[in-house]
């Protein structure tokens with residue numbers, strides 16, 4: 001099976017334009033690839049650049065250098081230089097992302113938030129909502145909340161809506177930014193099971209998990225981000 005994602009020699013420095021152009025070098029020479037059916041985990045201390053790498057792989061942050069080759073609809077595309085329309089297509093069809101916090105849209109119900117990625121791919125809205133409802137019940141989200149906008153939900157409830165939204169599609173690559181941070185033990189286990197099912201289905205996952213137990217359960221490989229630490233000017 002072709003490699004779904006190959007990162008080569010990427011580097012990132014943040015420039016603080018409102019702080020006199022102060023430069024914060026974060027990572028350089030980042031090299032790794034993801035394997036279908038495996039979950040790799042980004043490791044390293046706070047501030048090492050784990051979230052920044054995940055955001056570069058989703059096209060949220062630009063890269064200063066290097067390539068992010070993604071197998072998208074049968075061809076390799078360099079996400080690092082892709083135009084915005086291609087980035088949107090890659091997100092729709094190839095790379096899914098579960099962020100730590102839900103971006104809440106006013107007046108949109110939890111069911112519509114979670115089913116949207118399937119509807120964007122052309123699924124029947126009723127069927128997409130049924131699939132979202134199935135995920136909500138697996139994740140023990142109370143049914144009374146399903147038709148409400150998630151703005152007032154608790155942190156753990158919002159996180160479960162976010163997880164359902166990220167897991168509802170069959171994207172070949174799935175990025176997970178601390179998906180279990182606000183969950184109790186029972187729901188953490190549900191997410192561990194859902195990750196195992198994605199692996200079984202051949203999905204390549206890359207995640208950040210601060211919870212050591214979850215990490216031990218899901219990780220097939222650990223990518224230590226400290227080895228990509230950018231040299232800072234003295």
Ligand SMILES: Nc1ncnc2c1ncn2[C@@H]1O[C@H](COP(=O)(O)OP(=O)(O)OP(=O)(O)O)[C@@H](O)[C@H]1O
Pocket residue numbers: 014015024026044045046047048049050051052053
């Ligand atoms: N948008 C940004 N603008 C400026 N600096 C940033 C930005 N995002 C991250 N950084 C800086 O980049 C460095 C790496 O941050 P990042 O969030 O990637 O680390 P992390 O390994 O995910 O940390 P944690 O485990 O605490 O979440 C930090 O020094 C941070 O201050």
